[in-house]
Amino acid sequence: MHDREFIIANRNLIEKICSLKKTKVDIERLYSLIEERRLLINRLNQLREDKNKLTDEVPKIKKQGGDIKPLLEKSKEISLTVGEIEKQLGNAEKEENTLMSWVPNILEKDVSTENDAIFKVIKETGTLNEKNRNYYDICTEKNYIDFKRGAKLAASSFPLYVGKGALLERTLINFMLDLHIEKHGYLEIFPPFLVNYNSLYSTGQLPKMEEDMYSLSKEDNLYLIPTAEVPVTNIYNDEILFEKDLPKKFTAYSACFRREAGSYGKETKGLKRLHQFNKVEMVRYSHPDKSDEALEEMLLEAEEVLRLLGLSYRVILLPGNDTSFSSAKTYDIEVWAEGTKEYMEVSSVSNFLDFQARRANIRFKNKDGKNTFIHTLNGSGLATPRTVIAIIEHYQTEDNDFEFPPVLRDYIKYGKEIFKS
């Protein structure tokens, strides 16, 4: 969400960003509504002032024993007009809000605004080894992941992790959380996995991504979270912080639920695209002056997970046309999968500037005592499924099995042999 003043003052920019991100917002209508609203408010303020003056006269005249009847009639008459204009204003504001809620965030200076731009490779590390076996064959043969029975229990793309597969998943989550908590100084959060409309609106998933959300029945009116970003970013929804409270750094594990509407047929086999998956997320509340450097820090923190796991990866900067609705700048981290022989996105690190904070109404008192919107950022650190793919393929063994990466071995509380059966 943008400030109304900002929208008025930057019409070219707003039109540009809407067309770049292919957002269908009736800009013409939006600007005329903004003007209509202003005129209605002026009219309304004048009428209310008149009415208030009359109302103030009533007790005075009563005290003097005067006749208040004319006043009452006049006041009632104004009330009727006020009611009508309030209705008009309500309608105008409602429509204006709807249109505004569909305008995407602006982009940072170094993000390309060309219509046909593609990503820019920022960094490549490690070597792109290739191996014979891919994770899918290993996992299904050893029954580390039972895709068939997962589909029986729920639907396709709901994997059932079994034995060593389940342990790898759990171990990875613990390892990533501990890294962010102990080394990177994040506060651990275990959020609700269901959230209400407002939380999803605030982070920008709604109204745009409605069809990608799993939701409960109307009487519960809750949605399954597509990422821990949603509950965690909203922790201080509608609150005012002090400047000394910033930055705030949260990390959270959550299961993530996505309908992936419109992507049927694409990568439906295996772990690459799931309706339910696990992810450790980092979220920051930043001072507006510091969000740029916070983004770079978070990128390094997410990269560190892959470095410690001993995996090769690259970092790309997304072009504007591929940057999500709420984000002003996004880096993706892609891990190299040696058996599948391709790069796979395992993390997305974004700066939302004050776009989410405005929707969520999260502010802080700055040095001048003025309430100012914070900046929010988040980054996956990391999503497990594709990380698991890369681990299994990189650490595969001659006997069609895989070993745990060295950094995870301390996390294994049970003897290795328990997986042999």
Place this chain on the structure above:
RNA sequence: GGAGAGGUGGCCGAGCGGUCUAAGGCGGCGGAUUGCUAAUCCGUUGUAGUGGUUAUACCGCUACCCCGGGUUCAAAUCCCGGCCUCUCCGCCA
């Protein structure tokens, strides 16, 4: 699920038809005092919109006491609906 209590400014908390321009406290800010800190004293203190005007300064007006309706000339205050919190009971991992 049943019964009861309650939702007021950054926070706590009083007010329960017109005098609310919301008491008091805490916190914040400014100042005095002061080796430093603490303590004390004095002053100050919300948000949004809209207009004067081009302006984050100043002034006016409007709205805002959980949200939405209603009663009334007039609502933080009365009535109805919703949401949320707390207490007790029931059920339950």
